[in-house]
Amino acid sequence: MTELVWITLALPLVGVALLALFGNNLPARGAGLFASLIMLAAFVTAAVALILLANRPEDQRQVTETAWTWLSAGDFRVGFDIWFDELTALMLVIVTGVGFLIHVFSIGYMKGDLQERRFFAYMNMFVFSMLVLVVSGNLVQLLIGWGLVGLSSYLLIGFWHHKTSAVKAAKKAFIINAIGDVGLAVGIFLLFVDLGTVSYSGVFASADTLSETQASIACLLLLVGALAKSAQIPLHTWLPDAMEGPTPVSALIHAATMVTAGVYLIARMNPLFFYAPKVLDLIVIIGVIGLLMAGAIAIVQTDIKRIIAFSTMSQIAYMFVGVGLSAYWAGIFHLFTHAFFKALLFMGAGLVIHALNGEQDTRNMGGLRKLMPKTYFCFLIGGLALTGIFPFSGGFSKDAILSAGLHVDSTIGWIAYGGGLVGALMTGIYTFRLIFLVFHRRLSPYAEKVAPPLIKHHGEGPRSMLWPVYILALGAAFLGLLQIPGLTHVMSSWLEPISPNGMIEATAGQEWLTTLIGSLVGVVGIIIAAHLYLHESDAPDRIRLGRGRLIARALERRCYWDDLYEWMFERPTQWTASFLNRDVDATAFRWLPTDGIGTITAFFGRSVVVLQNGIVRSYALVFAVGIAGFLLYLLVRGT
Amino acid sequence: MSVGIPLFLGVSAILFTIGLIGVLLRRSPLTILLSLEVMLNAVNLSLVAFSRQIGGSDGQVFALVVMGIAAAEVVVGLGLVVAMTRRSMVLDTDELRTLNG
Amino acid sequence: MITISTLIAVPAIAAVVLLVIPFARQAAGYLALLVSLAVLGGVIGFIYRFEPVAGYQFSDNISWIAPLGVRWHVAVNGVSLAMIAVTALITTCALGFALWAKRDRSHASFALILMTEAFLFLVFAARDLFAFYVGFEGMLIPLLVLLVVWGGPSRKVATLQVIAYTAFGTLLMLLAILYLGLTAPGGPNFDMEAAIGRGNDWVFFAFAIAFAIKSPLFPLHGWVLPAYRQASPEVAAVLSGVASKAGAFAFLAVLVPLFPAQSEQYAWLFIALGTIGFLWGSLLAFRQPDGRGVVAYSSIAQMSFIVLGIFLLSDRGATGATFQMVNHALVSAALFLVVGWLETQVGSGYFAQLGGLARRRPVLATVSMVLGMAALAVPGSSVFASEFLIMLGAFESHWWLGAIVALGAVLAAMYMLRWISAILHDRESALAGTLNPPDLKQGALMAILPLVLVLIGLSIAPAQFTDRVDASAHALISAAAKEAGR
Amino acid sequence: MLDQVKGFSTTFRHLFQKPITQQYPEYKRPVYPRFRGRHQLHRHENGLEKCVGCSLCAAACPSDCIRVVPAENTPDNRVSAGERYARIYEINMARCIFCGYCELACPFDAITLGNDFELSEISREALVYTKSMLLEKPALRTPSQAVDPYDVPSQEIERVLGMYDITTATNPEGAE
Amino acid sequence: MVDGVIITVIKSLVLASVLMGFFAYMTWVERKLIGRFQARYGPNRVGPYGLMQPIADLGKMLQKENMIPEMAHRKLYIAAPFIAMTCAIGAFGLLPFGNVATIPGTDWTIHLYIADTSVSLLVVAAIGSLGFYGLMIGGWASSSKYALLGGMRAIAQLVSYEVAFTLAVIGVIIQASSLSFVTIANAQEHLWYIIPQFLGFLVFFVAAVAESNRPPFDLTEADGEVVAGYHTEYGGMRYAMFAAAEFINAITLSALGAVLFLGGPSGPFLPGPIWMMLKIGAFLFVLIWIRATLPRVRFDQLMKIGWKVLLPVATLNLLLTAVAVVYL
Amino acid sequence: MDIVVFFVASGCAIASAIAVVAQKNPFVSALALLANLASLAALMLLLEAQFVAAAQIIVYAGAVMVMFLFVIAYVGPRGEIGGGVRKPWLVALSVFAALLIAVEVIVVVFGASLGAVASVDTDYGSPAAIGKALVTDYLLAFEVVSVILFMAAVAGVVFGTGGRPVRLSTEQVLAKEGESAVARRREASRAALDAARDSTTGESAR
Incomplete structure (x- = not known):
């Protein structure tokens, strides 16, 4: 079984190596096919591993193995490990499965781009990095995977590197992720200093020896990493910009897998977080704020991918709320369904963008329902799942989180519950605003000009793009059925062992209640959206320019986070660096010790320079007088 | 030895003084060099005289060394004079003061 | 059996031969390359024979200058062998690049590079203070000649600056060595073993200043920028790759073992300077207008960081610093070669005149990207491993120190990304578009690729390295650490 | 090295050779006929001087050594065949370079250069030859060769002309 | 043994007179020889075989007007020939013509040399080098560019060849372990130094030719270049004194060569002075022979020969001698 | 006899030294120095230093002064510019200082009792004795002088040929x-x- 995991891990790496070294010998399409086959193989192995794991007795479902010692110094020793348990297996399947579908989708989407081989190499590399992250048996290896996915994300966001905006977005993403990495690393340091180990088993085993403060600080530092990677407040600003990357990248990395790594981290480290309840509360609060804010911002965005990006942020905030409430299974469940419906949405958006020849602005869309009925249908499923309408998958998973809040029945629980419901309303609004703007209403002049000929020529998209969408749509529609309250509990029971300290699981009644309320709220949201956006009216603009203008303005500027960071960090850093470089370093360290000493010496030299009048005789005279005087002194003294 | 060593030393002192006056008062580099030679020779005389006084050859060796060094000094000094001539410079040390402060 | 002395002698003799006989460029280049490859082979042999224990091995100890008690005492431990290996590798690559770059009077330039190699070997292997001094200052001679003859337009000013700085340190160190050697009990004795613990604060700081200048440590880094900007790429590679490591190495292998009490007493100072230098270099690298400036300041930052790691006086710090020396040597050498290659192709290293070079140049893009990622210590790279160890050590000593240097790493990400995107990404500059430089290939690639491959190899299993040097590194700092009561 | 030895042996051999010196006052080598020596002024057969005092010789002289002062012939004092005659005709032998331009310049062939070269005097004044001195026949102190051994071209021309009788062939009418 | 001041004075006077006569008739010999070398007669008008020619020349010289150029430095101009002549004759004083001789008819024995010191060779070299001051002063005091150039050439030549000359002689000094001529001459009883010191002899000879300003090294009075060199402005007796000084220098150097390399006054059958004369005569003959044979060198060739040929060869000789003396 | 020679020679030496300093024409100054050297050589002979005396003549007269004359002749009639910056008090001070030194030295020389003059054998001052001292006790000085002479020769060549007229x-x-x-x-x-x-x-x- 572990061999299968190793194979799963190795396959994408082999893909990267082969594509990098021999990619030029492959036909353009071959690269995509090859990468997809690799992914398919990885998915199969991962799935088989999952099944094998499931066939084991429950108490033997945790397997660890070390390939080689990666780094050692004294008593610090880190291996290249796998840690294969229920969570890992699930994540493996999600990553490889969704990854496979998105690879297939990419074959069509990237067709005609001159650098497909590079794209697929990067994609495979991302998958490898993600797998390293999830199979890791220790924190350092987790950090490596953490960094490598950041690197892959950087490469993929900046894939179209001739676009300045893409390069900037990539850099931004990388740097913010680096901050998260640092937080994570410092957390690891702390854990090592306190516990003397960095392996999961060691940390989990001795977590109870930590004081609450130590545990809280460690968890807080880990949380920093999680926040950055999962684009949560306050380290979320990179995610919207990351939409500069190709759409499959957005689907794979910025929706399905990488951004959920924070959730995975917290879920994985739950035995530790157990000893830091305040941090868990903080996670909930951050999550609630994040889901509200992101949802609100999503309502006013105009870029199709940005809307989905903010939606992603909002949904991950839900997951944070879930894990923050110790309902780890719920968070992971939402992660699971979210991977499907968000990938679906992104790919749907990708189809639209593809059909509109790269256009992403919703204001240039509209009325595509008739031109692209299949896409519309899938997108609608995705939207409903996102909004959490019963019985689509999103509904079950989100309601599981909310009901956990209800179940906790504390201030934090109620905050989570209330916030979550408001968030659900917003979800409904922005999701269906998007759908209405894109698919309903009249064809925009641009779309009218561009779309019909393209669609007539290609259809809604090549089969390689449509089939993954269908499969994801199926998943988005029905995967919620894994966990029907009171009936099925595949997820909760499967994930139960990962948390030795128990998990919050709401009762079936609470869940059903939440489902009812959630669906209702979602429907309300849809109605509001329909009211405002189904037909062209001046209502949104009236709100935007009228009473709500301050809020609308703030939302359009994404709540001023970017401006804040620019003025707080970016500019002062640049100013300081410029000042140090231009004024301090050049003067104090480059000029002063070399030319400066010369100048100073010359200054003192000039003050005694009058003695050197250039007349040699006068020197000789001084010399002679001196000797005469000296001799005289000797004579006088001698007598 | 019918002449006392102090007489030689006295002559040496007088010669030295004359040379020194020449160095101090003359301005032509050539004459200054010549005056320097007078001074060196005066010293040589006293070295030889002292050598005779103590009856060893050390002073004479010293005098020979002084001669060698004097030859070297003259070569360099005259080389400078020649260089100055080739560059059409004035042969007057009071005028050659471009190296003043 | 090849001895360390042979290893030093072979490049030295080859250098003299090359200097004396005016070979044609190709002949001289291939001869020099052959010699350096042979030396590299010898070094690999040593690595194979090396026992990963604390003590010094392969010792040669014969009388050298008998009246002064100077002995030719060379030996290696894990740390010095690592440095010797990386020196041999980088010299080979630099020679390859020099051969590719087709310089004037190339036989002399090859000879001088080989001579530098010999001196560096001596620095790393010397167990006698006098021999160490010879190597430490001797390597500057060929390097300065290389700088002043084959350098850029303002090479003379740069050389003067280097001399102004290093002459100062040299004098101090010479005095210190003479003091230590001549006051040895039982007649003059320059052996390092005999000097342990005998120095006072003045001698300690004399050494420290000389090493800090060479490293360069933070307030004494003024010579670095002009020198790295003006040197030809292969010389810059040697200079930043290994010559500067000599300073850091000397901190670890000479200063700390010889002055355990002072090292412990003043460790705070070097930690402070290292921290400041790390942040300083990183910040300034962020504002440099050209590739060399970025690499130069990143070198300052990294070297300061290494010194910080050494003066943590902990196992993690020492091992990490050693590892980081090797990693940074490889990275900065390769970066200088890449930057230099770009300059030869585009005619400018300034970012304003570069950009967009990734298009149609996959090899260049890959190499630069790998190097850039290694330089910013992306997790998983060997640089990450070494930085992780140092930061861990720093955190172990003071938690805030670890946090500060860890945040410094973000700055590294910032300037390296700036470097990458300024060269590879965005639109092509007018200059680059006009010249349309080719992809990195053949000669130059062959010179750079070994460094990249070794980096990747080290990234896969850093423990293979750290296990070998751990005992040695720990032995070097153990006395000082004992002083600290750790 | 061998060349040096050869040179030394040559000079050494000369020691035992009979000297080839021609002892001058005792032996005078004949000069060739066109040797340019002392000047001579000529007279017509009737005794009149050929020189008419035109001063062309003085003008031609590159070293300015001829001084001519002409005067009118009068019936009672007819010296030359022309309208005028040279009242004074002086040649400064100290300055003369014996180039023969005067001979060429003279329209009446009045002046020629003879073979005499022994002209030394003990005062400078004596070297200024007056007209009367020049009109005299010089003493025949210098032996002269009958045939000019160096005048190869003219001899050759004559020989060739004699062979082909070119004069008549190219000039049948006998004109100039 | 009647060596005293009086005898020394007498010996000096005799030597000076003999030298002057020697010089006078050497001019005749030279002219005659040069004539014969060139297949001429040479002087043959005054007296039988022109034997009275030197006397006639002397008369002519004495008659001539003693002109002093207007711009000349009068005192030095006048002094120069005397300096040259004095030094030339003075150097001869230390050369031995034999050991001891008995004055016929008496039992008085005299040394056949005027003085012998432990540093004779040095003194001869010193006086010989002083002789050049006559040339230089004459050239400078004439206030004429050709004379000055000639004088400066003389100095340059002297300085250049003095080095090789001295080095070549040092070989002999080492072998004889003495600077005294008498000792050196006596040391050659069995083997003339020309055999063991052949290299040194070659260098010595060439340098001697140059030192005496004889052709082919007579650059100081090269008529094609500097008219007549340092004595351009001299005439009459003053010129004659310069000429005498030059010739006596040649004789001195020949004598030096005879003493240093040909065993000095020693020889079978004949008395010492005769042998000495013969050896000097042989040297002089070779000098004249050379003059008759070789063309004058250029100045750069002169310098090249001095510094690049003679000096290394002399050094080599010195080295070989030193090694031989120490190890054989 | 000796005393006569001494006074004649020292008189010559002093007179010629004054001539060296006082003569306007450097050529004549140089010749005066020559005379000075010769006188000194005589004085050295009186001190039984034959070798030094001979060396004095050979080295100084034979080589150094020749060089002097050569250069003076080469340089030609160029000398001090009349007038200029001469200051009377400077002249006075110079003469005063020089005379002060002379007086001091003479006071010392005649004031101190040097004791008996050592007796020497005939070997004293001979080339052999000097040579032995030179290559045994003073070998280092000898070699240093040779190195300095060599450097001076190089310097002379550089100075003399460096610049173009x-x-x-x-x-x-x-x-x-x-x-x-x-x-x-x-x-x-x-x-x-x-x-x-x-x-x-x-x-x-x-």
């Missing part, structure tokens, strides 16, 4: 010698031209 432009001549010199030169050349023209048009043959 500078040909002055009219402006530089103006700056150096003043307007009148240039005018004089122009006048002279014009006169020479006129003279040449006259001679070609002259009438007389005499």
Whole structure:
């Protein structure tokens, strides 16, 4: 079984190596096919591993193995490990499965781009990095995977590197992720200093020896990493910009897998977080704020991918709320369904963008329902799942989180519950605003000009793009059925062992209640959206320019986070660096010790320079007088 | 030895003084060099005289060394004079003061 | 059996031969390359024979200058062998690049590079203070000649600056060595073993200043920028790759073992300077207008960081610093070669005149990207491993120190990304578009690729390295650490 | 090295050779006929001087050594065949370079250069030859060769002309 | 043994007179020889075989007007020939013509040399080098560019060849372990130094030719270049004194060569002075022979020969001698 | 006898030394120095230092002074510029200092009792004795001198051959010698031209 995991891990790496070294010998399409086959193989192995794991007795479902010692110094020793348990297996399947579908989708989407081989190499590399992250048996290896996915994300966001905006977005993403990495690393340091180990088993085993403060600080530092990677407040600003990357990248990395790594981290480290309840509360609060804010911002965005990006942020905030409430299974469940419906949405958006020849602005869309009925249908499923309408998958998973809040029945629980419901309303609004703007209403002049000929020529998209969408749509529609309250509990029971300290699981009644309320709220949201956006009216603009203008303005500027960071960090850093470089370093360290000493010496030299009048005789005279005087002194003294 | 060593030393002192006056008062580099030679020779005389006084050859060796060094000094000094001539410079040390402060 | 002395002698003799006989460029280049490859082979042999224990091995100890008690005492431990290996590798690559770059009077330039190699070997292997001094200052001679003859337009000013700085340190160190050697009990004795613990604060700081200048440590880094900007790429590679490591190495292998009490007493100072230098270099690298400036300041930052790691006086710090020396040597050498290659192709290293070079140049893009990622210590790279160890050590000593240097790493990400995107990404500059430089290939690639491959190899299993040097590194700092009561 | 030895042996051999010196006052080598020596002024057969005092010789002289002062012939004092005659005709032998331009310049062939070269005097004044001195026949102190051994071209021309009788062939009418 | 001041004075006077006569008739010999070398007669008008020619020349010289150029430095101009002549004759004083001789008819024995010191060779070299001051002063005091150039050439030549000359002689000094001529001459009883010191002899000879300003090294009075060199402005007796000084220098150097390399006054059958004369005569003959044979060198060739040929060869000789003396 | 020689020689030495310093013409100064050297050589002979005396003549007279004369002749009649920055008090101070030194030395020399003069054998001052001292006790000094001489030779060559002669432009001549010199030169050349023209048009043959 572990061999299968190793194979799963190795396959994408082999893909990267082969594509990098021999990619030029492959036909353009071959690269995509090859990468997809690799992914398919990885998915199969991962799935088989999952099944094998499931066939084991429950108490033997945790397997660890070390390939080689990666780094050692004294008593610090880190291996290249796998840690294969229920969570890992699930994540493996999600990553490889969704990854496979998105690879297939990419074959069509990237067709005609001159650098497909590079794209697929990067994609495979991302998958490898993600797998390293999830199979890791220790924190350092987790950090490596953490960094490598950041690197892959950087490469993929900046894939179209001739676009300045893409390069900037990539850099931004990388740097913010680096901050998260640092937080994570410092957390690891702390854990090592306190516990003397960095392996999961060691940390989990001795977590109870930590004081609450130590545990809280460690968890807080880990949380920093999680926040950055999962684009949560306050380290979320990179995610919207990351939409500069190709759409499959957005689907794979910025929706399905990488951004959920924070959730995975917290879920994985739950035995530790157990000893830091305040941090868990903080996670909930951050999550609630994040889901509200992101949802609100999503309502006013105009870029199709940005809307989905903010939606992603909002949904991950839900997951944070879930894990923050110790309902780890719920968070992971939402992660699971979210991977499907968000990938679906992104790919749907990708189809639209593809059909509109790269256009992403919703204001240039509209009325595509008739031109692209299949896409519309899938997108609608995705939207409903996102909004959490019963019985689509999103509904079950989100309601599981909310009901956990209800179940906790504390201030934090109620905050989570209330916030979550408001968030659900917003979800409904922005999701269906998007759908209405894109698919309903009249064809925009641009779309009218561009779309019909393209669609007539290609259809809604090549089969390689449509089939993954269908499969994801199926998943988005029905995967919620894994966990029907009171009936099925595949997820909760499967994930139960990962948390030795128990998990919050709401009762079936609470869940059903939440489902009812959630669906209702979602429907309300849809109605509001329909009211405002189904037909062209001046209502949104009236709100935007009228009473709500301050809020609308703030939302359009994404709540001023970017401006804040620019003025707080970016500019002062640049100013300081410029000042140090231009004024301090050049003067104090480059000029002063070399030319400066010369100048100073010359200054003192000039003050005694009058003695050197250039007349040699006068020197000789001084010399002679001196000797005469000296001799005289000797004579006088001698007598 | 019918002449006392102090007489030689006295002559040496007088010669030295004359040379020194020449160095101090003359301005032509050539004459200054010549005056320097007078001074060196005066010293040589006293070295030889002292050598005779103590009856060893050390002073004479010293005098020979002084001669060698004097030859070297003259070569360099005259080389400078020649260089100055080739560059059409004035042969007057009071005028050659471009190296003043 | 090849001895360390042979290893030093072979490049030295080859250098003299090359200097004396005016070979044609190709002949001289291939001869020099052959010699350096042979030396590299010898070094690999040593690595194979090396026992990963604390003590010094392969010792040669014969009388050298008998009246002064100077002995030719060379030996290696894990740390010095690592440095010797990386020196041999980088010299080979630099020679390859020099051969590719087709310089004037190339036989002399090859000879001088080989001579530098010999001196560096001596620095790393010397167990006698006098021999160490010879190597430490001797390597500057060929390097300065290389700088002043084959350098850029303002090479003379740069050389003067280097001399102004290093002459100062040299004098101090010479005095210190003479003091230590001549006051040895039982007649003059320059052996390092005999000097342990005998120095006072003045001698300690004399050494420290000389090493800090060479490293360069933070307030004494003024010579670095002009020198790295003006040197030809292969010389810059040697200079930043290994010559500067000599300073850091000397901190670890000479200063700390010889002055355990002072090292412990003043460790705070070097930690402070290292921290400041790390942040300083990183910040300034962020504002440099050209590739060399970025690499130069990143070198300052990294070297300061290494010194910080050494003066943590902990196992993690020492091992990490050693590892980081090797990693940074490889990275900065390769970066200088890449930057230099770009300059030869585009005619400018300034970012304003570069950009967009990734298009149609996959090899260049890959190499630069790998190097850039290694330089910013992306997790998983060997640089990450070494930085992780140092930061861990720093955190172990003071938690805030670890946090500060860890945040410094973000700055590294910032300037390296700036470097990458300024060269590879965005639109092509007018200059680059006009010249349309080719992809990195053949000669130059062959010179750079070994460094990249070794980096990747080290990234896969850093423990293979750290296990070998751990005992040695720990032995070097153990006395000082004992002083600290750790 | 061998060349040096050869040179030394040559000079050494000369020691035992009979000297080839021609002892001058005792032996005078004949000069060739066109040797340019002392000047001579000529007279017509009737005794009149050929020189008419035109001063062309003085003008031609590159070293300015001829001084001519002409005067009118009068019936009672007819010296030359022309309208005028040279009242004074002086040649400064100290300055003369014996180039023969005067001979060429003279329209009446009045002046020629003879073979005499022994002209030394003990005062400078004596070297200024007056007209009367020049009109005299010089003493025949210098032996002269009958045939000019160096005048190869003219001899050759004559020989060739004699062979082909070119004069008549190219000039049948006998004109100039 | 009647060596005293009086005898020394007498010996000096005799030597000076003999030298002057020697010089006078050497001019005749030279002219005659040069004539014969060139297949001429040479002087043959005054007296039988022109034997009275030197006397006639002397008369002519004495008659001539003693002109002093207007711009000349009068005192030095006048002094120069005397300096040259004095030094030339003075150097001869230390050369031995034999050991001891008995004055016929008496039992008085005299040394056949005027003085012998432990540093004779040095003194001869010193006086010989002083002789050049006559040339230089004459050239400078004439206030004429050709004379000055000639004088400066003389100095340059002297300085250049003095080095090789001295080095070549040092070989002999080492072998004889003495600077005294008498000792050196006596040391050659069995083997003339020309055999063991052949290299040194070659260098010595060439340098001697140059030192005496004889052709082919007579650059100081090269008529094609500097008219007549340092004595351009001299005439009459003053010129004659310069000429005498030059010739006596040649004789001195020949004598030096005879003493240093040909065993000095020693020889079978004949008395010492005769042998000495013969050896000097042989040297002089070779000098004249050379003059008759070789063309004058250029100045750069002169310098090249001095510094690049003679000096290394002399050094080599010195080295070989030193090694031989120490190890054989 | 010796005392006569001593006084004659030292008188010559002092007189010639004064001549060296006082003569306007450096050539004559150099010759005076020559005389000085010769006198000193005589004094050294009195001190039984034959070798040094001979060396004095050979080295100084034979080589150094020759070089002097050569350079003086080469340089030509150039010397001190009249007037200039001479200051009377400077002259007075110089003479005073020099005389002070002389007086001091003489006071010391005649004031101190040197004791008996050592007796020496005939070997004293001979080349052998000096040579032995030179290559045994003073070998280092000897070698140092040889190195210094070598360096001086190199320096002499460099100085002597380094620069090219500078040909002055009219402006530089103006700056150096003043307007009148240039005018004089122009006048002279014009006169020479006129003279040449006259001679070609002259009438007389005499």
